[in-house]
Amino acid sequence: ELKVEQNPLFLSMQEGKNYTIYCNYSTTSDRLYWYRQDPGKSLESLFVLLSNGAVKQEGRLMASLDTKARLSTLHITAAVHDLSATYFCAVDPGSGGSNYKLTFGKGTLLTVNP
Amino acid sequence: DAMVIQNPRYQVTQFGKPVTLSCSQTLNHNVMYWYQQKSSQAPKLLFHYYDKDFNNEADTPDNFQSRRPNTSFCFLDIRSPGLGDAAMYLCATSGVTRGLYYGYTFGSGTRLTVV
Structure with a gap:
């Protein structure tokens, strides 16, 4: 059974700070x-x-994938209040057929404080 | 130009009264999914259709059924809703067309309240 673990589950940040959310999968x-x-x-x-090795960036968010370590990261740069939300990572085994389906981590509730 | 459309956005049903949620897509994707998301939890897959093949998750209660009459439509039937079935229900699609892989597209969800 595929397991997806995110941490932290709760993240309270100050505006302007940087932080990383981690996603491990099994x-x-x-x-x-x-x-x-x-x-x-x-x-x-x-x-x-x-x-x-995939790396993608959009605004203050950057995501990367290391398939050998079974790890993805979501890096937040200079957080702003508008980024407050819950962030989920999800994994698809990608082995085809009926295995095309997403398993989600528990999510990270991000709160950005002034 | 919504691509995965769920109706209704909000549904209130009585305890034990059958209810149907609907999902339609304009993407012509061959796979359609139903996820249940309870408050402050991650989405949980209930079942999915790969073309016409139905794939039930092992822990999906028998109270939940699904129908896919054609490529574009998929329905979620809850035969006897209980208070514990109150949740957001998310429909999603994915597909592979001519070797190109398309990721997942989620609908706006239906929030079900059981009274």
Whole structure:
């Protein structure tokens, strides 16, 4: 059974600070996804990482994937209040057929304080 | 130009009264998923259709059923909703077309309240 672990689960940051959210997973995969979720809303796709060493950046967020370590990171640079949300990583085994399905980590609730 | 459309956005149902949630897609993706997300929890996969093949997760209660009459539509039926079934229900699609892999597209969700 695929397991996806995120840490920390709760993160309170000051504006302007940097921090990293970690996502570990238990099986071989080169398909990792990061989502943002605001309260009461659906999931917003942030990054799709499809190969070892993939790095993607959008604004103050940067995501990377190390498939050998089974680890992805989401780095936040100079946090601003608008980044406050819950962030989920999710993994797809990618072995085809009915195995195309996402397993989510528990999520990281990020609060950015002035 | 919404690509995965869920109706309704909010649904209130009575305890024990059957309810159906619907999902449609304009992406022509061959895989459709239903996730359940309870408050402050991660989305949990209930089942998915790979084309017409139904794939149930082992721990999905029998109270939950699904139908996919064609590529574009998928329904979630809850036969006898209990208070514990109150949640956000998310529909998603994914597909591989002519060797190109398309990631996952989520709908806006249906928030189900059981009274």
